[in-house]
Amino acid sequence: MPDTPPTVTAPPLPPLTAQAERLIELGVHELVRIPADELRAFAEGAGSESGDALLAVHPDRLPASALAPLLRRDDKPGFVVVDMTDVDQFAPSGVELPGTPLYLVTAPDRGDHMANWSPDEALPALTEDGRTPLLLTEGIHWLLQQLAVLDRNHCFMTIGSRLRKANGELDARTPAIWISNGTGRDGRERRGAPKIGWCWWGNRHTWLGFASAVGRTAL
Template identity: 40%
Template sequence: MLTDEFDRQVENLVDKGYPDIAGLTKEEFKQQLEPLKDRVKELEKLKKEPQAGYVRFVIVVQSDWVDGEKAMQLVKRNNKMGFSVMDADDIKRFKPIEGIELPTGIAYLAVDIDTGKETLNITPNEAIKTIKEKHRTPLTLEEGIALITHFPDILQKNNGFSLLGSRCSDRRVTALWISGGKPKLGWCWAGNPHTWLGSASCGSRLGCD
């Protein structure tokens, strides 16, 4: 049941200390997320065969409540904690690109996620064209961190993914990959291909409304 997976993700966030960071009690935090459970129930009827690099949904906590730097430090994969080569101020410069409207509220669901194996070794500039042609939307920086927060093993050595849904005023795109055995948030140039980086996308975003 997808609702069981929703409950698992909520507890995962609680265990990692998200309520404290957001300035809420555990009960208040859970109450804020509870309306999303009804949206998860809507996904039960959408049948799709599981495949490598695919996830039905993840709970994404908005950066106004838990910023990207803190969230990345709470990622844990094989007993190794995540880290970022970007400082908090630099991360905050990356905002959703034109055409991406995030739901309101403390959190929302990113649905029908694909980490982009078919875009390995394709430049982000070209990959975003492919994503849009399929009527999908690139993952934002926060959505990428949420994905590996809930599914850390989806991040594989030599198979990370770029987060083209967030950009600042330069030619960089943020990306997640394994470095020294640890989950890493870094960046690459939008015009450069990498054999070990795809570009992640989702089908939709669902809020409480």
């Protein structure tokens, strides 16, 4: 494996009750058509105050294209790159989700120690460590709760989401979230904004880790 930089510890998550209020503040409950009180009740019933659980909405109920604009950095909304119009077709691959609208992602990690690895190298290593790669929607939910996780030169891929082509093969792209430099088709006005893009499955990037979790649970 290639040499890797030291891990930078991401900040802990807020309590689940605070996460629910954050989603309500953003209007997520309205997008999903779940009453605010139901969202609050789920968070209260889950009861984690340890900072290691993330409240997420099932991607079938709220896709990445709807979540991305809710991100804000330097007062600029998140966006999906123009050549990823099929972003919502990137579905869970090798990942089992609870069959509920709301669920918890346990102990998310940015995967800094795998920076400069390719997805092809990182996936088996995550599996061997007993971890599961994050979905793109889970990565966005994480940033909605703790934007400081998205740090320039310490961003991440979400290789739990893959696109399966009509012939049954997996598309060579893998989703990632990083910070726009405002170049090219991004536009200067988007410099510093959260950016949903993609990387090739076999390529390495020194500034992208591999976000993962211990697991997923529902109440």
